Amino acid sequence: MPLTPIRQVFEAAVEATRFSDRNVYDQSELLREWAPAKDLQVTLGSFISAAECQVIHRRLVRAVFFIELVKADVTSTKYDVRWAERFPEGDPRIATFDQCCEIYEKICRQIHELLNDEVFRTEFALVVRWGLSPHEIPLDYETKNARPIHSTANLSVLRDPNYSRLLRIRRSLLDPTLNPDFQLFVGIFDKIRVKSYLTDRALTGGYKTNREKRWEAHPASPQFAYRRDCLAIELCLIEQLIHFESFPPGTIRYLEAEGLINPERKVARCPVTLDPLDFELLAQEVADPTFGRSAYQVGHLNPLKAGEGEEFRHAPANISWITEDGNRIQGHLTLKETRELLLRISRNYEALIASGEISPP
Known part of the structure; x- marks a missing residue:
């Protein structure tokens, strides 16, 4: 034809x-x-x-x-x-x-x-x-x-069984007939969508990017990711979210009954500060956002430009919810470098407090 x-x-x-x-x-x-x-x-x-x-x-x-x-x-x-x-x-x-x-x-x-x-x-x-x-x-x-x-x-x-599970979790959280708080989750999913599927803004280097679909970026760019990886990241961020403190218990019970999540009760924490993450705080921010401020963000544990290995890809193992403090502390460092920095600072404080050179905070 x-x-x-x-x-x-x-x-x-x-x-x-x-x-x-x-x-x-x-x-x-x-x-x-x-x-x-x-x-x-x-x-x-x-x-x-x-x-x-x-x-x-x-x-x-x-x-x-x-x-x-x-x-x-x-x-x-x-x-x-x-x-x-x-x-x-x-x-x-x-x-x-x-x-x-x-x-x-x-x-x-x-x-x-x-x-x-x-x-x-x-x-x-x-x-x-x-x-x-x-x-x-x-x-x-x-x-x-x-x-x-x-x-x-x-x-x-x-074809991916986890994609099927992701779609059913979306339905459980966004369907107004299933979840009275669906409007709140619409705002949360918008935050997740941007970080899961769209490139960061990279103004320098060989491959400049600014919010393209990651699978449409140049495949040699550190911002490139397969669609399956982006879907897996969304699922990862939702599963972390469900483990925030104060996440609606009724929603957890429903998701467990539908076989969409496991019954693990481990509280989600910021990977840098190790503070527990609070769903009520996130919900308040989504309902009443402040321009330029966000107590909870989504970031790569290891910056995509920091290396060439698997640990520097846009992938579930390299992404997490993070507090504003944690994000500011980490900056351009890898998670390992950030934790080493925090330990060095802690040891210095302990030594100087013990010697009397500074007072305890």
Whole structure:
């Protein structure tokens, strides 16, 4: 099927003042009439609504044909097509329009086949209803080392039982019919979403970033992360949150009864100060935020630019809720360096107090 008019629609969409995937959908009926897409839409329509089918199509097109690149001045991001001329020569994220069509065909057929599995159908419906962003769809790269990274061989549907659990936890916390405090959690999830999925602002170095999707950053950038890692980080931060002091006990009991969390009662602590983290304080801040101030933040235990090993990646083992004091103390140091600094300070205080050179605080 000749799809050249669709290419023109996509290229016009990224030149608009404001990118709109809804407008792209309205103008890309020809793509939806292509057999792989049409077969998928028919099957999706058998268990989700027409509006939800539209959401799936919009997210799939967004993930396959478009990318959100940081602007040259690193002030914000701008949508572009995967074959855009502003990519540097040899950038592994480039894909031609025809290559994107091949990816689209592969993913449509892969999802269509997976929908024969009732478990996957249930999970896929949850993605539409409880996705945190208009871009969420379970697609991921096999490896960041592929050249190009965006190809039929390297992009597939993500199957991960922890993602299914994450979606069900979201529903438990955000569904007003299940949780009377859902509005509070909407604000908390917004904080989690930014830290889980979007790059930090990096104005220097070889790979400048500013709030792109991490899996769309240059794969050689320390800010890059697979979508599966970002989802795992969100789950990690939620599980830490549930172990804050004063977290609603009724919600804990519900999540345990649904088999979504384990019954461990270990209190979450700041990794630097080791102070216990208090849910009521976080809730107060979300309800009444103060610009430029936040008692609780989310940070990397080891800064992404501080090294090359696994411990310096954007991954669950390297991220945590942290107090404002802890974040200020740590600065650019690794967690190990920070704790060594605190121990040195403590030993110096003890020695000088014992010698009488200073008074106890």
